[in-house]
Amino acid sequence: MGVDARAKRLAAGFGPGERAARRAMRRALTGADDYGRVRNLPAEDATTKLSPQLHFGTISARELEALLLERETEGALELRRQIAWRDFWLNVIGRFPANRDLEHDERMRGMRWRRSARDLDAWKRGRTGVPWIDAGMRQLLAQGWMHNRVRMAVASYLTKNLLLDWRHGEAHFMRHLLDGDEAQNNGNWQWAGSVGADAQPYFRIFNPVRQQQRFDPDGIYVRRWLPELAELPDRHLAAPWEAPGPVLAEAGIELGSEYPEPLVDLGESRAEAISRFRDQRDRNGSAD
Numbered sequence: 001m002g003v004d005a006r007a008k009r010l011a012a013g014f015g016p017g018e019r020a021a022r023r024a025m026r027r028a029l030t031g032a033d034d035y036g037r038v039r040n041l042p043a044e045d046a047t048t049k050l051s052p053q054l055h056f057g058t059i060s061a062r063e064l065e066a067l068l069l070e071r072e073t074e075g076a077l078e079l080r081r082q083i084a085w086r087d088f089w090l091n092v093i094g095r096f097p098a099n100r101d102l103e104h105d106e107r108m109r110g111m112r113w114r115r116s117a118r119d120l121d122a123w124k125r126g127r128t129g130v131p132w133i134d135a136g137m138r139q140l141l142a143q144g145w146m147h148n149r150v151r152m153a154v155a156s157y158l159t160k161n162l163l164l165d166w167r168h169g170e171a172h173f174m175r176h177l178l179d180g181d182e183a184q185n186n187g188n189w190q191w192a193g194s195v196g197a198d199a200q201p202y203f204r205i206f207n208p209v210r211q212q213q214r215f216d217p218d219g220i221y222v223r224r225w226l227p228e229l230a231e232l233p234d235r236h237l238a239a240p241w242e243a244p245g246p247v248l249a250e251a252g253i254e255l256g257s258e259y260p261e262p263l264v265d266l267g268e269s270r271a272e273a274i275s276r277f278r279d280q281r282d283r284n285g286s287a288d
């Protein structure tokens with residue numbers, strides 16, 4: 001009844017319902033021992049993908065934890081650590097319900113965010129000109145899911161490089177994620193935007209070029225989502241704007257046509273973000 005056909009198709013990929021969820025949990029347990037090795041490699045697509053099931057309650061986090069405890073391997077321990085984040089964010093929003101609208105870190109309230117409908121739209125469509133970001137954003141639109149390693153990068157890019165309000169990203173994720181969950185999404189967005197509950201006393205900006213080189217060195221994930229870059233050699237795939245003209249031509253790419261020019265310079269926007277965030281904190285007192 002009134003169920004959007006696209007949502008139905010996306011959900012089918014995850015197998016809705018308890019029976020499918022239990023099958024997915026058994027698969028996750030089998031793969032758990034190797035989880036630590038593969039969990040940061042989006043091309044392997046080897047995380048559990050249990051997040052929609054946990055969100056809808058078709059499996060129980062407690063049961064999963066109990067079964068993982070029996071395994072006693074490093075991989076199972078690492079997976080339990082990730083599941084603990086889920087409890088952490090549930091606790092944070094439960095204790096601080098104002099976080100739904102406001103930055104958990106009071107010093108960051110009233111931050112001067114940029115406004116750019118053009119940049120926000122390009123980010124949403126996976127047309128920023130930065131392959132690691134665009135691949136993730138296109139995966140989100142196509143599958144209603146995105147790998148965690150890339151979620152962190154696209155959130156950092158939106159809030160630091162584009163300096164756009166984290167609430168835009170939070171809303172877009174809630175609209176498209178099958179695992180979209182207020183506690184998890186809000187907590188992670190605030191964390192990635194350096195405005196939330198965060199134990200790290202330094203300012204975090206993911207470098208999408210280095211992230212891609214490190215976590216997708218063969219470009220398998222990026223080429224999967226950006227077929228227009230398929231012919232670009234590995235060494236230029238993370239930063240096509242730095243590729244020599246003849247290399248781009250050979251790969252059939254004209255920047256600004258098949259694939260966009262970058263919206264912003266990564267180095268300059270990083271420096272601007274550091275200065276703007278620092279000013280904001282200084283204005284409101286106590287540095288960490």
Ligand SMILES: Cc1cc2nc3c(=O)[nH]c(=O)nc-3n(C[C@H](O)[C@H](O)[C@H](O)COP(=O)(O)OP(=O)(O)OC[C@H]3O[C@@H](n4cnc5c(N)ncnc54)[C@H](O)[C@@H]3O)c2cc1C
Binds near residue numbers: 146
């Ligand atoms: C900006 C941003 C927004 C996010 N929004 C959501 C959201 O709306 N809903 C959601 O469930 N997760 C969210 N996450 C957390 C994480 O990305 C997903 O839980 C994970 O990618 C789901 O894939 P998986 O089940 O294969 O994870 P696995 O790596 O297999 O991890 C197993 C389970 O641990 C939990 N988990 C892992 N990482 C996190 C984390 N960082 N925070 C909380 N729980 C975690 C999830 O329940 C996950 O299903 C977000 C992360 C970021 C950076």
